[in-house]
Amino acid sequence: MPLDHPKIASFNAPFWSLRNWVNAVKSQRPVNLDITTIKFPLPALASITHRIAGIAIFIGMAFLIWGLGASLESEESFNALKGTLGGFIPKLILWLILAGFIYHFVAGIRHLLMDLGYFETLEGAKAMAISVMVISAILIVVAGVWVW
Amino acid sequence: MGMVTSVTSLGKNGLYDWVIQRATAVVLGVYFVCLMGFFITTPDLTYTQWHAFMSSTYMRVFSLLALLSMGAHAWVGLWVVTTDYITTRQLGAIATPLRIAVQAGFVLATIVYVIWGVQILWGI
Numbered sequence: 318m319p320l321d322h323p324k325i326a327s328f329n330a331p332f333w334s335l336r337n338w339v340n341a342v343k344s345q346r347p348v349n350l351d352i353t354t355i356k357f358p359l360p361a362l363a364s365i366t367h368r369i370a371g372i373a374i375f376i377g378m379a380f381l382i383w384g385l386g387a388s389l390e391s392e393e394s395f396n397a398l399k400g401t402l403g404g405f406i407p408k409l410i411l412w413l414i415l416a417g418f419i420y421h422f423v424a425g426i427r428h429l430l431m432d433l434g435y436f437e438t439l440e441g442a443k444a445m446a447i448s449v450m451v452i453s454a455i456l457i458v459v460a461g462v463w464v465w
Numbered sequence: 466m467g468m469v470t471s472v473t474s475l476g477k478n479g480l481y482d483w484v485i486q487r488a489t490a491v492v493l494g495v496y497f498v499c500l501m502g503f504f505i506t507t508p509d510l511t512y513t514q515w516h517a518f519m520s521s522t523y524m525r526v527f528s529l530l531a532l533l534s535m536g537a538h539a540w541v542g543l544w545v546v547t548t549d550y551i552t553t554r555q556l557g558a559i560a561t562p563l564r565i566a567v568q569a570g571f572v573l574a575t576i577v578y579v580i581w582g583v584q585i586l587w588g589i
Contacts (some may be wrong), residue, residue: 368546371542388515427495
């Protein structure tokens with residue numbers, strides 16, 4: 318497609334081109350991108366939770382990489398780590414990190430499926446968002462039982 | 466007209482970032498399932514079992530791949546999130562320096578994670 322094709326935004330249109338004025342008019346239209354006033358339907362909620370889980374995992378990575386090092390350094394450090402993981406707070410941290418991974422994983426599959434063009438209708442997207450929440454909630458509970 | 470590139474994004478344009486994010490997601494998802502599968506099927510894990518599992522060539526390569534994928538995935542993901550929320554529209558003039566600072570912090574942490582992880586995997 319040539320760059321001056323009408324389907325491409327007219328970034329490189331000459332200044333006298335009518336298309337510039339069309340865009341200028343368009344840009345005057347009211348927009349609301351203020352996340353504090355935007356309503357969150359279920360698919361949006363599923364999406365923003367995916368982002369929150371991603372940030373949580375990133376912070377949790379510090380614990381995981383530290384744990385990986387301790388688990389592989391020596392038998393003593395492995396057993397010490399196993400002992401530490403017997404405590405309530407370490408178990409809670411581990412469960413929270415696992416919960417982040419589970420949600421991010423399940424919601425990530427949703428994003429990949431939507432990239433492939435599935436669940437893009439209003440009803441499909443809503444059903445998919447609910448499925449993501451239900452499936453990850455079940456898996457997170459199972460992970461909690463497994464950790465404790 | 467030149468394509469507007471961002472100096473802080475990993476792939477330098479949206480299409481590269483998009484592909485990097487999906488490819489690394491698949492690697493990380495498979496790695497997560499493999500590791501969880503190992504933990505679930507090996508209750509009362511001992512050091513010997515764990516060390517033998519992680520020091521096999523398959524797992525060494527897979528772990529390094531997952532670590533590098535994590536670095537790229539986190540970089541792209543955190544870049545997208547920071548550019549979406551730390552904006553002039555939300556926060557005014559402070560947004561741009563704040564966003565650059567937060568992104569720099571995340572990128573630094575990502576690089577530290579990767580180097581730290583490589584050092585651990587190197588020492589197995």
